Amino acid sequence: MSVSSLAKDYFEKSTSWFYQRLNENIVHGKAATFTDEELNILKDALKDVASK
DSSP, rough: OOOHHHHIIIIIIOOOHHHHHHHTOEEEEEEOOOOHHHHHHHHHHHHHHHOO
8 A cells, every 4th residue: 555545534634744744754843743633544544444
């Protein structure tokens, strides 16, 4: 599975949005991070991908 598909299918966001949070890039002066809710979505997405 590509990161692009993961970002689009599970978060409805762009690949760059996903990578910014994954790498904690500086966005608008502060590090971009996943929220607790987004971390739960990521956890469930990885479980879903693993089961397929």
